Every structure is written in structure tokens, then in C-alpha cells.
Amino acid sequence: MADVMARSGVITSCGRRFTVCSHRGGGDGKPFVPGSLRFSSGSDFLGSSLAEKMSSAKSPPLKSSLQPVAAPSQQTQRTLGFVKAMKWWEKGIQPNMKEIESAEDLVESLTGAGDKLVIVDFFSPGCAGCRALHPKICQFAETNPDVLFLQINYEKHKSMCYSLNVHVLPFFRFYRGAQGRLCSFSCTNATIKKFKDAMAKHGTERCSLGPAKGLEESELLALGANKDLAFTYEGGSADKPETITEPSKELTPPAPKPSIAVTAWR
Known part of the structure; x- marks a missing residue:
């Protein structure tokens, strides 16, 4: 059995072929132990390991299609507030x-x-x-x-x-x-x-x-x-009678009378 597996390859469910390299069992009755697995890349389907592709491939940065929404203007806010209030x-x-x-x-x-x-x-x-x-x-x-x-x-x-x-x-x-x-x-x-x-x-x-x-x-x-x-x-204040004051007049003092000298006749 070991000789058969050593000389043959196995086709996986995804279409890839791998070869079993093993140490052949001797006559001492020890069980067959596979040494290593070598995958062949002969198949076009998943030509390399999926894990290798995922690790090596660099995905492009995601671009969001969402655009930022502009804040409403002060006039719009006042209008909305006026309608609500x-x-x-x-x-x-x-x-x-x-x-x-x-x-x-x-x-x-x-x-x-x-x-x-x-x-x-x-x-x-x-x-x-x-x-x-x-x-x-x-x-x-x-x-x-x-x-x-x-x-x-x-x-x-x-x-x-x-x-x-x-x-x-x-x-x-x-x-x-x-x-x-x-x-x-x-x-x-x-x-x-x-x-x-x-x-x-x-x-x-x-x-x-x-x-x-x-x-x-x-x-x-x-x-x-x-x-x-x-x-x-x-x-x-409009109902109160107005007080009318006449302008003051300056009083002119009377002119002095001329003095008459009296001469006594002797």
C-alpha cells in the first residue's frame, strides 16, 4: 500500500494534484508515515494556495460612495425654527x-x-x-x-x-x-x-x-x-395752564432837580 501511494498522486476535490513523498515501511511491520505533501500547480483552477493569494494580494482601498452632507445654513435653521415655533x-x-x-x-x-x-x-x-x-x-x-x-x-x-x-x-x-x-x-x-x-x-x-x-x-x-x-x-402736563411772564422793565430814576441858590439880602 505504501508503495502504491508513494508512486501515485491524489486528485483533490478542487481539482489539484498532490504527490505523497514518504518513507517506505520496512519489514519490521511499522506503519506507513507520510513524509511530506507536494502540491502541483498544473491545474488552472486556484493555481496557487488561496491563503497565499489572500496574503500576497493587496486589496485596493475601499472608496465610500457616501458624500458628506452639508450643514443647513443659518437662514434654513431660522426658517425651520420659525415654522416649528x-x-x-x-x-x-x-x-x-x-x-x-x-x-x-x-x-x-x-x-x-x-x-x-x-x-x-x-x-x-x-x-x-x-x-x-x-x-x-x-x-x-x-x-x-x-x-x-x-x-x-x-x-x-x-x-x-x-x-x-x-x-x-x-x-x-x-x-x-x-x-x-x-x-x-x-x-x-x-x-x-x-x-x-x-x-x-x-x-x-x-x-x-x-x-x-x-x-x-x-x-x-x-x-x-x-x-x-x-x-x-x-x-x-398739557392740562396745566401756562404761566405767562412779562419781561421786566428797567426803572429809570427821576432826574435830580436843579438846586436854587437863595441869597439873603441884608
């Missing part, structure tokens, strides 16, 4: 609608409106009636571009609303020029006729004799006395 009272805003930030902002907006009709809208984010009425207010603002709409968030300005005697929502006040406050009322979608009637009555253009009045004197005093507000008001 938009509240219901910020939707549908028209150019003639403005949210009041402070008591001073309210006073300046009213006095700076001139002869325009100004509508102050008091609302609250948690007020269902305010939310339902908001789209219609935006429609009124769109169809009346000459009217100024001022929005006051009750939750942000509770102390200011308390000084202005606003205790029900939604609530509206109409102002115009030197006349000051024209009317004030509360209405919802069910009573929207109040708003339409007030717009028809006070929406016509007119010219005021004098500067815009804005808030009432009592309201200004209440805002100035409110310690929670950074607003000061010293009082209506």
Missing part, C-alpha cells in the same frame, strides 16, 4: 398687525398712529374663543389695510391688562386720533356682528383736530403707578 396667534398675520411688547410700546403705537383707526385686540393663548376668532380678525386686517391692529397677549401682560381694566376675553378697544377711545366690547364668533358694526361706524376716514390722544388719563396714571411695569408717567 409658530403659534396659532402668529398665523395669518398681516402687515398692519402688530403684537405689543410693553406698556410703553402700546402708548407709542397709539399716539404715533395719527388719524388711523386703531383696534386693540386682547387675547390669551388658552382662550378657545380667541383662537376661533383669530382667522376672521386676520381677514378684517387684510381687507382694511389702513386700520392698525394691535395684539396684546394677556398671559404675557397680565399686570398691564389689569391696569387697563381688561377682565374678559376676547376683548377689543377702538381708538382714533384726537378722539381717543371710541368704543370697547367683547365678542366671539357668535357675536361677530358687534365687530362688523364698529368697523362700519368708525372705519370711515376722517381728520382729527389735534394730535392722537391714545389712552385715557386715568389709564396712563394706572400704568405709571404699576410697579410691575417699566413705565413712568408724570401726569397730564
Whole structure:
């Protein structure tokens, strides 16, 4: 058996042939021990050892087809943040609608409106009636571009609303020029006729004799006395009578009389 294997080759399952080189067993009955295996590279299939190919071959560096994603620009981030942070009272805003930030902002907006009709809208984010009425207010603002709409968030300005005697929502006040406050009322979608009637009555253009009045004197005093507000008001100096002082006249002393000499006759 040893002689046969020594003189023959073996074909492996992958088609390669190897030759067994061994020490032939003697007559002492020792078993056959193969000495070495020599592979032949006569076959074209896997012409060399797979391990040798894997160790010798240098694989090219992998190139990723993924391209780096550019970071969004600041304008895009601001736009996305604005869309995510938009509240219901910020939707549908028209150019003639403005949210009041402070008591001073309210006073300046009213006095700076001139002869325009100004509508102050008091609302609250948690007020269902305010939310339902908001789209219609935006429609009124769109169809009346000459009217100024001022929005006051009750939750942000509770102390200011308390000084202005606003205790029900939604609530509206109409102002115009030197006349000051024209009317004030509360209405919802069910009573929207109040708003339409007030717009028809006070929406016509007119010219005021004098500067815009804005808030009432009592309201200004209440805002100035409110310690929670950074607003000061010293009082209506315009109502005080002006004191007219005449220019002083220089008094000219009288001219001295000429002295008369008296001669005594003896």
C-alpha cells in the first residue's frame, strides 16, 4: 500500500494534484508515515494556495460612495425654527398687525398712529374663543389695510391688562386720533356682528383736530403707578395752564432837580 501511494498522486476535490513523498515501511511491520505533501500547480483552477493569494494580494482601498452632507445654513435653521415655533396667534398675520411688547410700546403705537383707526385686540393663548376668532380678525386686517391692529397677549401682560381694566376675553378697544377711545366690547364668533358694526361706524376716514390722544388719563396714571411695569408717567402736563411772564422793565430814576441858590439880602 505504501508503495502504491508513494508512486501515485491524489486528485483533490478542487481539482489539484498532490504527490505523497514518504518513507517506505520496512519489514519490521511499522506503519506507513507520510513524509511530506507536494502540491502541483498544473491545474488552472486556484493555481496557487488561496491563503497565499489572500496574503500576497493587496486589496485596493475601499472608496465610500457616501458624500458628506452639508450643514443647513443659518437662514434654513431660522426658517425651520420659525415654522416649528409658530403659534396659532402668529398665523395669518398681516402687515398692519402688530403684537405689543410693553406698556410703553402700546402708548407709542397709539399716539404715533395719527388719524388711523386703531383696534386693540386682547387675547390669551388658552382662550378657545380667541383662537376661533383669530382667522376672521386676520381677514378684517387684510381687507382694511389702513386700520392698525394691535395684539396684546394677556398671559404675557397680565399686570398691564389689569391696569387697563381688561377682565374678559376676547376683548377689543377702538381708538382714533384726537378722539381717543371710541368704543370697547367683547365678542366671539357668535357675536361677530358687534365687530362688523364698529368697523362700519368708525372705519370711515376722517381728520382729527389735534394730535392722537391714545389712552385715557386715568389709564396712563394706572400704568405709571404699576410697579410691575417699566413705565413712568408724570401726569397730564398739557392740562396745566401756562404761566405767562412779562419781561421786566428797567426803572429809570427821576432826574435830580436843579438846586436854587437863595441869597439873603441884608
